[in-house]
Amino acid sequence: MDVFEAMDTCTAMRYFKEDPVPREVLEKLIYAATRASNPGNxxxxxxxxxDDPQVKQIVGDKVLQGMAPFFANRPPGQDGVEERMLQGAEHLAKNFAKVPAWIVGMARKVYPPHDPQESFMHSTIYPAAQNMIVAARAMGVGTCFTTFPGHAEPEIRELCNVPExxxxxxxxAVGYPQRRFMPVKRKPMEEVLTWNRF
Ligand SMILES: Cc1cc2nc3c(=O)[nH]c(=O)nc-3n(C[C@H](O)[C@H](O)[C@H](O)COP(=O)(O)O)c2cc1C
Structure with a gap:
């Protein structure tokens, strides 16, 4: 698939089939992530x-516990698109354990070497994660960037022995899509592009 077609149709996927994603495919996603630009290399x-079902179950229960107050009190979406997005986000959180695989993007505070800064960790992980989701789309694999599983960070650290x-x-979230990939809806170019001077 042409890279522009992959970017054009790389919508966040929040509904997945339960079929496992083969490890070779997951490894290819990490390969794609690690081709990304990053600070000073x-x-x-x-x-x-x-992808361990037991770990996903424990983490999923904790995530749901953390998200419950939000789901109970969330205001309706401002329009149909936002409402569908919020419903999808809720579905994803409630089905955490059924998502075939979760890839946690992490970073170390290592750049610049003489005075490491927190901001460079963000600069490191987000281009990599974006490479990953475009590569996934090209392989017919759905993904959704999320932050809400942060509710279960202590559990993930403990269960997965994550270095401090x-x-x-x-x-x-990674899995084969249960819904169709759609064209992403973004602002028109004229609204965001300026040549030389505002
Ligand atoms: C850093 C980041 C965090 C996100 N967190 C969530 C999230 O917690 N839950 C969720 O359902 N979607 C999350 N998203 C996905 C966005 O909501 C989604 O990309 C946006 O609504 C545009 O939709 P589209 O990508 O399908 O066009 C996140 C995206 C990014 C880049």
Missing amino acids: SQGWAFLVI DLHMFVYV
């Missing part, structure tokens, strides 16, 4: 793939 990233110096940033 410091490559301070690390990726934890969680790794900071957890993004939790990418």
